[in-house]
Amino acid sequence: MSQTVEIQRQPDDAAARVKAVSAVTTFGPEAPLQLDCGVSLSPFTIAYETYGTLNVDKSNVVLICHALTGDQHVASRHPITGKPGGWWPMMVGPGLPIDTDRYFVICQNVIGGCMGTTGPKDIDPGTGKPYGLSFPVITIGDMVRAQAMLLDRLGIKDIFCVIGGSMGGMQVLQWATAYPERVFSAIPIATAARHSAQNIAFHEVGRQAIMADPEWHAGAYLDGETSPAKGLAVARMAAHITYLSEAALHRKFGRNLQNRDKVTYGFDADFQIESYLRYQGSTFVDRFDANSYLYITRAMDYFDLAADCGGVLANAFKGTKTRFCVVSFTSDWLFPTSDNRQIVHALNAAAANVSFVEIDTDKGHDAFLLDEPEMFATLKGFIGAAAERRGLK
Ligand SMILES: CC(=O)SCCNC(=O)CCNC(=O)[C@H](O)C(C)(C)COP(=O)(O)OP(=O)(O)OC[C@H]1O[C@@H](n2cnc3c(N)ncnc32)[C@H](O)[C@@H]1OP(=O)(O)O
Ligand SMILES: N[C@@H](CCO)C(=O)O
Missing domain, CATH: 3.40.50.1820 (Alpha/Beta hydrolase fold, catalytic domain)
Structure with missing residues (x-):
């Protein structure tokens, strides 16, 4: 009904x-x-x-x-x-x-x-x-x-x-x-x-990041109440770079360090751009479903009006x-x-x-x-x- x-x-x-x-x-x-x-x-x-x-x-x-x-x-x-x-x-x-x-x-x-x-x-x-x-x-x-x-x-x-x-x-x-x-x-x-081929390629990187997350469970993560949050965050981080431009990244962040005077010789977010991308990834997973991300990116990939x-x-x-x-x-x-x-x-x-x-x-x-x-x-x-x-x- x-x-x-x-x-x-x-x-x-x-x-x-x-x-x-x-x-x-x-x-x-x-x-x-x-x-x-x-x-x-x-x-x-x-x-x-x-x-x-x-x-x-x-x-x-x-x-x-x-x-x-x-x-x-x-x-x-x-x-x-x-x-x-x-x-x-x-x-x-x-x-x-x-x-x-x-x-x-x-x-x-x-x-x-x-x-x-x-x-x-x-x-x-x-x-x-x-x-x-x-x-x-x-x-x-x-x-x-x-x-x-x-x-x-x-x-x-x-x-x-x-x-x-x-x-x-x-x-x-x-x-x-x-x-x-x-x-x-x-x-x-x-x-x-x-x-374009380049855009399909970026989407594939994002999808593979989600699917590589052990919490994805072949898409059945909701059955076990798990969440491929790490994979989805990486997918968003990679995608987010494509939404900006080199000039904007340079203008906003350059090579500025994040709350420190010198690099740490480790893999913490030394640079502001790293911290920014981590933030964009971690906030995204709160509002979006990983499988929806797979399906909607696929819909875009298939789009060919001619x-x-x-x-x-x-x-x-x-x-x-x-x-x-x-x-x-x-x-x-x-x-x-x-x-x-x-x-x-x-x-x-x-x-x-x-x-x-x-x-x-x-x-x-x-x-x-x-x-x-x-x-x-x-x-x-x-x-x-x-x-x-x-x-x-
Ligand atoms: C058409 C649609 O349907 S829209 C769909 C949903 N919306 C989106 O996808 C938008 C996604 N894109 C964004 O949010 C983008 O950031 C853009 C590309 C639009 C740029 O927006 P801008 O206003 O320039 O914001 P900016 O990119 O600087 O990001 C600001 C955020 O990053 C945070 N941030 C900035 N620098 C740092 C840093 N060094 N470390 C951590 N976080 C940082 C800010 O605190 C701010 O957080 P907030 O959003 O919680 O307030
Ligand atoms: N940043 C926007 C546009 C991406 O094409 C979004 O996430 O929907």
Whole structure:
């Protein structure tokens, strides 16, 4: 039996600029999720948050797609870390580029995730135990199909704007090509139409770190209440380096020592950068599930938008009426400008309506999460102009 439960209203949070409504929707046996791997997933649950007010004709929906380790708490206090304001506090709120006085914002935790949407840590109704590695392998297409089912459930046909960075950008591209008639405007940020060999390689390093942890137990760690925290932390440490840039590492840390005057001739965290990475790894394991990390990185690896279109990316966008704004960052070496430009070239070849901006910054890939005034100004302008075209008040 399918049902939707609004589970909480965001408590007063001085740092939150807008009230969030958190909800979970469960899809029963009558509405299975048909996965690309051939499995029908049922039942399954989607956890999501909304901000702002849906207008009468349901034409003001902004769908925000999160990145690899993000979640639905885009502009609200994180329930595990307690960090206020969400992961995109400068983007979402009253008067901000995604203006919650004007738009109805939806952000869903992806399928395979660990923040309320069904994923490998949840109970498999067939066995009564956590899925672990018996959870089916999921794709970006599956994530978007699940999101579309939620929008259908909410009676929302059209999306005014779909936006996201990194893996969120992959979902944006998937939305615009799988459901072109539903997407008025699309903003893929710091992303690619297919995952590069280098990026698959980094993901494989992370996965091997998790699997090498003796506490991983072939993915069944929840049965024994163990946790491959060390492996997951190493995976995050390696990945975190890729989210920054050499210039940013140099600017923030250089070769500075951590709370000491000289090196110790040992393997303690002598350097600030070591201490910083250890901190990033150890805090990450508190908020993320190791098996979810395996599944979601795999989904990114499999992403190749042109593959089903004879290898020609432009074919994926044939006939599109969606307005695109593609954003990249000069110092992003994970999803470099060249990857983003390929999307723009394909859109041009399909005679699509597309704008492109490369933001000059030394902050690397995760610049999209940080204070980048040029990005905010560009997106405020683009989204505002699209809203006028759409006739939104
Ligand atoms: C789109 C999505 O879905 S987002 C998903 C979830 N969010 C993320 O993945 C964000 C992950 N990335 C980060 O947090 C990053 O740090 C970045 C790349 C965004 C950079 O953010 P910045 O604001 O520049 O923060 P910075 O990288 O300096 O890290 C600050 C933290 O490191 C800690 N830190 C800084 N130096 C050191 C050090 N020498 N030793 C130990 N810890 C240190 C700070 O105390 C601070 O801790 P806090 O986060 O608990 O306050
Ligand atoms: N740092 C972000 C973006 C990575 O692509 C995350 O962990 O989701």
